[in-house]
Amino acid sequence: MEFEGDKGRTIAIEVKNLSYTYSRGLPYEKEAIKNINLIVYEGEAVGILGHTGSGKSTLIQHLNGILLPQEGEVKIFGEKIINNKTFLKNLRKIVGIVFQFPEDELFAETVFEDVSFGPRNLGLNEDEIKKRVIESIKDVGLDESYLNRSPFSLSGGEKRRVAIACILSMSPKILVLDEPTSGLDPIGREEILSLIKKLKNEKKVTIIMISHSMEDIVQFADRIYILNNGKIVIEGKTEDIFKNKEILEKYDLSVPDLFLLGEELKKEGFVISEPFKDFDIAKREILRNLS
C-alpha cells in the first residue's frame, strides 16, 4: 500500500547545502545561492519561483553539471555529481535543460538538423536519430513539414517549441525549464504550458520549471519552492502555498487572478471543491454551481 507522502518514491534530484559565489575572491564577487536544500521525486513537477537575481538560473545550472558545487552537493538519481568528463556527458542525457530564450541557441540550416544535434552528440545511429527527431517534433505539437524549414523562418512560439524539441530529442528523464513562457504572446504561452502539462501527464517526465509567474507554475506544479536572494524561503504543496496570501505578498509574488476569482465566488456562496488552477477546473466548477 502506498501512503500519501514520500515513502517509497525514487528521489530524482537531491540538492544538499548548495552554495555558489561568482568571481569568488574578487571585489565584484557575488553570492548567487546560499545553502540550498531541495528534493525532487521521480515523476513529480516542481516549480521554483523567484524574482530576477534570486539565484534560480545558478541553481539549475548545477543540475546538469555546468556549474559544479563550490559547497554542498547535488545528487541525480542517487549519484553525486563529480567533475568527470564521461560522468558529465551521461548526466546531460538524463537532465535536459531548456534555458531562458532557448530559441537563441538555434543555429542549423533546417529544423531537422537543429533537433538532431543533441541525439547526434549522444552518438546514436541515423535511424534512431530520425525516429527521435520526428517523435519530439510531434511532442511539441509541430508536424514533419517543419523539419525541412529554416528555424529562423519560424514565428516566436514555433521557434521556442523547436528549441524545446531539441532537448526532448535527447529523451531526458528530468526536464528543467527556465522561464519557458517569457517573451511569448498569450497564445504562445498557453501552447507551451499545455505542452509541459502533456509531458508531465503522458510522458511521465520529471519536471522542474522556473518562473517568476505564479500563474504559469500553478497550472501543473505539485510542489513549489520559493527562492529569494539565493535562499529557499518557502517550500510546500502548491495549494498550501497559494492559500497563504501574506507570504506570497511578502515576496512580491501575486496570487493568480483565477485563484482569486475562486475565492471571491466562495464568498458569494459558491461551493468550490477544487482551487482554480486552470481554466478547465474553473469552468467545470462554475458550471456545476450554476446548474
Next chain:
Amino acid sequence: MISKDSIIIGQYFPGFGFLYSVDPRAKIISFLFLMIIIFIFKNILSFIPIIILLLLFFISSKIPFKHVLKGLKPIIILLIITIFFHFFFTPGNIIFKFYFLKITYEGLIRGVFIGTRLIVLILISSLLTFTTSPLELTRGLEFLTLPLNKLHFPSSEIIMMITIALRFIPVLVEEADRIIVAQVSRGASFDEGNIIKRAKNLIPILIPLFISAFRRAEELAVAMEVRCFQPGKKRTYMRRLNWRRLDTIFTILIILIGLISYFIG
C-alpha cells in the same frame, strides 16, 4: 567555458586607490610616455626604478598580485618565444652548448632585457586599464585626439566606435557563455577531435552569437537615432573631465622618473 575572470587585459578593476582619482588624461599621457621611453632604454638597470614605481602603484591601488599575474598569462607564449629566439640566435661568446643549440652571453643578456621590457609594457598598460574605467579611458582619449579633428580626422566617431566596442565586450562574453552553456547541455563538446572537427564544433556557438550581435547592433543604432545622435556633430557629456593641479604634478613626476631611469642606464 570562457569566463569573465579569464579575460584580464583591458579590464577595469573597481577600487578606490590614489591612481583611481587621477584624471584619465594625466594617466594616458604619463603612461604612454613610460611605454615609449622603455623602448629606448639601453640598459637593464633602467627598468629598476620603473618596476619599483609600478609595484608601488599596484600596492596602493590594492590590486591583488594574483590578479596582475593572471593578466600576464595571455602573453606567456609570446614571451617564451621571444626569449627563446634571443637566447639561442644571438651571436657572441658561447657559454652553453647542446648539439646545435648554443646560448651566448650576449643572447642571455638580450633575452632577459627584451623579456623584462615586454613584461613592463604589459604591466604599465594593465595598470592603466585596471584603474581607469572604459568610459573614462575613452573620454580621455577623445579629448587628447580632439586636435586631430582640425586635420579632418574623425576622432569623435572613432572614439565612439571604440567606446561601443569596449562596452560590448562583456556583453558578448556573457552571451557567448550563455550559448556555450546551452549547447553543452545539448551534448556539445569543444575539446574533442582534430583541429577541423574542433573548428566545426564552434559553429553552434558562432552562428547564434553573430545573430545576436547583429540584432544588438540594429537595436543600438535605432536607440541612438531616436536620441538624435548625429555623427560628426558636437555633443555634450554628463560626466566632465576635471584637470586639477595634482594631475599636472602627477604627469610631470612620472615623466621625470622615466627620464631619470633612462639616464641611469
